Amino acid sequence: MSGTTTTTTRAAGPRTARSARSGRLSAQRVGALARAELTLLIRNRSALFVVLLLPTLMTFSLRSTAGQADLSGTGLSVGTAVLPGTVGMVLLFAVYSNLVGVYVGRREELVLKRLRTGEADDREILGAAALPSVTIGIVQSVLLLAGGALLLDVGAPARPDLVVAGLVLGLLLTATLAAASAAFTRTTELAQLTPMPLMLATFAGSGVFVPLEIYPDQIAEICRWLPMTPVMDLLRSGWTQQLSGPDTLRALAVAVGWTALGAYVVRRRFRWEPRR
Amino acid sequence: MDAIEVEGLRRRYAAGEGTSGGGFEAVRDVSFSVREGEIFALLGTNGAGKTSTVEVLEGLAQPSAGTVRVLGFDPCAERAFVRPRTGVMLQEGGFPSELTVAETARMWAGVTSEARPPGEALELVGLGGRTDVRVKQLSGGERRRLDLALALIGRPEVLFLDEPTTGMDPEGRRDTAELVRELRAEGTTVLLTTHYLEEAEQLADRLAIMQAGRIVASGTPEQVVAERPSRITFRLPAGVSPERLPLSVPAAVDGRAVTVRTYELQQALTELLLWARDSGLALEGLQAKAASLEEAFLEIAQAGNRPGQEDDRAMTEVRA
Numbered sequence: 001m002s003g004t005t006t007t008t009t010r011a012a013g014p015r016t017a018r019s020a021r022s023g024r025l026s027a028q029r030v031g032a033l034a035r036a037e038l039t040l041l042i043r044n045r046s047a048l049f050v051v052l053l054l055p056t057l058m059t060f061s062l063r064s065t066a067g068q069a070d071l072s073g074t075g076l077s078v079g080t081a082v083l084p085g086t087v088g089m090v091l092l093f094a095v096y097s098n099l100v101g102v103y104v105g106r107r108e109e110l111v112l113k114r115l116r117t118g119e120a121d122d123r124e125i126l127g128a129a130a131l132p133s134v135t136i137g138i139v140q141s142v143l144l145l146a147g148g149a150l151l152l153d154v155g156a157p158a159r160p161d162l163v164v165a166g167l168v169l170g171l172l173l174t175a176t177l178a179a180a181s182a183a184f185t186r187t188t189e190l191a192q193l194t195p196m197p198l199m200l201a202t203f204a205g206s207g208v209f210v211p212l213e214i215y216p217d218q219i220a221e222i223c224r225w226l227p228m229t230p231v232m233d234l235l236r237s238g239w240t241q242q243l244s245g246p247d248t249l250r251a252l253a254v255a256v257g258w259t260a261l262g263a264y265v266v267r268r269r270f271r272w273e274p275r276r
Numbered sequence: 277m278d279a280i281e282v283e284g285l286r287r288r289y290a291a292g293e294g295t296s297g298g299g300f301e302a303v304r305d306v307s308f309s310v311r312e313g314e315i316f317a318l319l320g321t322n323g324a325g326k327t328s329t330v331e332v333l334e335g336l337a338q339p340s341a342g343t344v345r346v347l348g349f350d351p352c353a354e355r356a357f358v359r360p361r362t363g364v365m366l367q368e369g370g371f372p373s374e375l376t377v378a379e380t381a382r383m384w385a386g387v388t389s390e391a392r393p394p395g396e397a398l399e400l401v402g403l404g405g406r407t408d409v410r411v412k413q414l415s416g417g418e419r420r421r422l423d424l425a426l427a428l429i430g431r432p433e434v435l436f437l438d439e440p441t442t443g444m445d446p447e448g449r450r451d452t453a454e455l456v457r458e459l460r461a462e463g464t465t466v467l468l469t470t471h472y473l474e475e476a477e478q479l480a481d482r483l484a485i486m487q488a489g490r491i492v493a494s495g496t497p498e499q500v501v502a503e504r505p506s507r508i509t510f511r512l513p514a515g516v517s518p519e520r521l522p523l524s525v526p527a528a529v530d531g532r533a534v535t536v537r538t539y540e541l542q543q544a545l546t547e548l549l550l551w552a553r554d555s556g557l558a559l560e561g562l563q564a565k566a567a568s569l570e571e572a573f574l575e576i577a578q579a580g581n582r583p584g585q586e587d588d589r590a591m592t593e594v595r596a
Binding site: 033039040043044106109110111114115116117118119120124 | 336356360366371372375383386387430
């Protein structure tokens with residue numbers, strides 16, 4: 001833009017440094033906002049239950065479902081059937097569903113509007129709100145994977161890189177989709193409902209409760225295009241190495257594609273203040 | 277360069293946005309400027325377009341038409357240059373209710389460059405003793421004080437205050453007015469909206485009155501008031517016909533109650549009192565009042581609310 005140079009000269013003087021510093025993404029600002037968000041999470045008992053306990057509780061129900069399923073011919077053990085699902089639970093409950101509530105709640109309290117009057121950038125505001133949940137999600141996933149691998153006797157993953165890729169993409173995806181879902185959620189009450197479609201689709205079609213391997217091929221193929229399926233496939237493949245090279249690339253592309261779509265929706269549709 | 281420049285500002289809400297169902301133009305061709313170090317008050321009834329105007333200046337909304345400059349910059353496109361130098365107090369707080377006062381101030385200091393220490397900002401507004409109280413337990417007035425403290429945390433050059441004293445007790449309003457005056461003394465430019473007309477009259481160097489999205493009167497408080505007639509009211513003694521009134525200016529008579537509007541208060545009053553003495557009449561409830569900002573404001577508001585009144589006619593009437 002041609003205005004940029006004149007802008008800089010106009011801001012000459014002692015204020016220039018102050019202004020320029022405010023223009024870049026700032027770890028200090030994100031830190032201050034994330035700290036406040038963490039305090040709020042700790043003071044919200046029901047959110048704390050969803051974030052800290054629900055994924056672990058759900059893991060036990062995964063274990064019993066997998067124990068009853070007929071895994072013969074799928075090449076899976078109970079362990080490799082359950083482990084990716086535990087991360088799926090963490091991503092859906094601790095990150096996705098929790099963050100929809102956080103974004104909608106802050107918007108309805110006019111906190112987002114107030115923050116936008118300050119120096120924080122939009123990405124800093126949304127990112128900082130997600131940071132506590134995402135951090136807890138990482139710690140929880142690592143603990144559940146390590147504990148599960150020990151208890152279910154699956155050992156260390158053969159391809160840890162795929163596990164890391166699945167976890168990182170899963171966190172980015174669920175956090176972005178949470179902001180996108182918040183764009184279509186008018187009230188905090190509705191924030192209990194709007195996460196349902198993705199959660200149910202993920203439970204049924206992304207291999208959280210039952211691995212896609214036991215579905216007919218055509219249905220499994222359709223399910224591979226769901227947002228969370230590539231995340232689950234990447235995680236599982238870390239142990240089973242079931243994805244071929246092209247399949248791995250496709251899984252990465254589908255996950256990135258959904259994240260990009262979510263980010264686009266956030267840019268275009270995210271509301272920073274309540275509808276009145 | 278003026279601190280705030282507004283030229284031909286329009287703000288239209290798309291259908292489905294805001295309160296009304298269809299498209300609605302909340303700000304219609306508004307222009308004004310605020311000089312550096314000046315206190316400028318934007319007045320108007322609810323729905324006149326004050327907040328819609330201020331939100332554009334704060335960079336929260338894009339104008340539908342017209343240009344807006346704050347410290348020479350576009351508050352939306354060049355926000356990185358504007359934000360560190362402005363402080364904003366929204367009409368409604370917007371703080372997480374479960375944080376304490378101190379935690380809220382610390383958060384805000386963390387997103388503000390060259391911020392005052394949070395404690396200092398809270399002391400400024402008299403919340404120094406309430407630091408460990410959760411925001412949800414604060415009174416309405418205390419929340420406004422907290423909001424003001426955060427608006428001041430970055431030592432802003434330009435301060436936007438949207439109804440800063442609404443919900444405050446008289447002491448809070450006095451403290452706030454005092455603080456705003458001190459800030460002006462330090463060179464801060466202040467744009468404020470308020471419902472309290474005497475507050476605007478006492479504080480503002482200049483003001484503008486908005487009605488249905490337009491500015492219908494502006495100037496110093498004295499100028500705006502000077503455009504309004506003074507008023508004499510009294511009751512006619514029984515049996516005295518209104519026709520006997522001596523006044524060269526027209527009087528409105530309602531039963532026995534008489535109201536005289538005049539730009540020449542002293543002359544009209546002298547005429548009236550001499551007539552009453554000569555006729556041996558006692559004028560009950562006699563009052564003579566120079567125009568106040570409140571009267572000016574109410575008259576403008578009533579003119580706008582008259583049924584069948586076109587906006588443009590309301591405007592010419594006020595200017596006449």
